[in-house]
Amino acid sequence: MKNILIINSGSSSLKFQLIEMPSEKVLASGLVERIGQASGKIHYKSEAFSTSEEMEIKDHSVALKEVTKHLMHNDHGVIHDPADIPAIGHRVVHGGASFSDTVVIDEKVKQKIEQLFSLAPLHNPPNLKGIQVAEEIFPHATQVAVFDTAFHQTIPTCASKYAIPNELFEKKKIQMYGFHGTSHKYVSEKANEYLQKDHSKIITVHLGNGCSMTAVKDGKSIDHTLGFGPVNGLIMGTRSGDIDQSVIFYLIEQLGYTAKEVSDLLHHKSGMLGLTGYSDLRDIEDQAEKGNKECQLALEMNAYRIKKYIGAYAAAMNGLDAVVFTAGIGENSDVIRKLVCTDMDYLGLSLDEEKNSVRSKEMRNIGKEESKVKILVIPTNEELEIAKQTISFV
Missing domain, CATH: 3.30.420.40 (ATPase, nucleotide binding domain)
Structure with a gap:
């Protein structure tokens, strides 16, 4: 069994789940909201414990550190050490033409995510911040990026291409990319099962x-x-x-x-x-x-x-x-x-x-x-x- 930490970092929030795989058992989950405000809030839940605490959450680094405290708490924690988490999966909204699949994060991947800030200004900046903070707190974990755009790579060109000069598509990669792919993939598979x-x-x-x-x-x-x-x-x-x-x-x-x-x-x-x-x-x-x-x-x-x-x-x-x-x-x-x-x-x-x-x-x-x-x-x-x-x- 492997413990996989999932991080979905928003502009003023951080959602997380710690999932035991492949059993798919959720060991802990929660949300840190109002990051950067005086009235921040942490919601944390595990099988044996749940809490909602109000405190000032200065930035995403503080948010993830507070989450880690709960995960490793002597009384209600679900892990003993950061090394108990071998991998962290990050939701990244825009992968552009660079990423058609899930990838292990390295410096080049982070640079590409940053280059795409202008295409997803509400999402990619906090997504990258979440990655950087996770690398700091969990230095030995494999950091993985899962892109919202990846599921839509199968959209045919007749639907994804815009009626603008061809060179903008060919040289500048201006086309439909699509989003929320992780969600659409999950629920469509469940619907097919049904x-x-x-x-x-x-x-x-x-x-x-x-x-x-x-x-x-x-x-x-x-x-x-x-x-x-x-x-x-x-x-x-x-x-x-x-x-x-x-x-x-x-x-x-x-x-x-x-x-x-x-x-x-x-x-x-x-x-x-x-x-x-x-x-x-x-x-x-x-x-x-x-x-x-x-x-x-x-x-x-x-x-x-x-x-x-x-x-x-x-x-x-x-x-x-x-x-x-x-x-x-x-x-x-x-x-x-x-x-x-x-x-x-x-x-x-x-x-x-x-x-x-x-x-x-x-x-x-x-x-x-x-x-x-x-x-x-x-x-x-x-x-x-x-x-x-x-x-x-x-």
């Missing part, structure tokens, strides 16, 4: 603060809503999703925005936040229920965009066996699922509202018995998928 079909046509819908959808045919990604960077496609917490390029030119040429200000607007100030003033869907649903028209419209817009892509991907695959909802919103928001699945009988989706309203952490089918297309809710487990890929390097 369907028990040799050939399947599945649409996976990953809805969190960041959102994306993937058309998965026979286990392979063939199209995806995110592209060169993680800002297009669906409406997200603070990201705009699809937008007419002319709007960008208008903002710069007519309204005096700089390119940096437009990037900040589309990444940080748009999406559900721009539409409602809230980025957390729970707040938006609560306000919508109280009659807030902006929040009601934002929910309709959000669901409408998802429905459009379901139709597009059903066409791209020439059929549809299942739609899978996953991630924080996909797994927990019966409101969004209902809005998406309403009036979709032409495509074979028939939602059972009673099943849809039940909260569960288990995989489940929320469609009616007669629904031609299965409507599945599958909790994602990116950490386990990263652990499976990391263990192969130990």
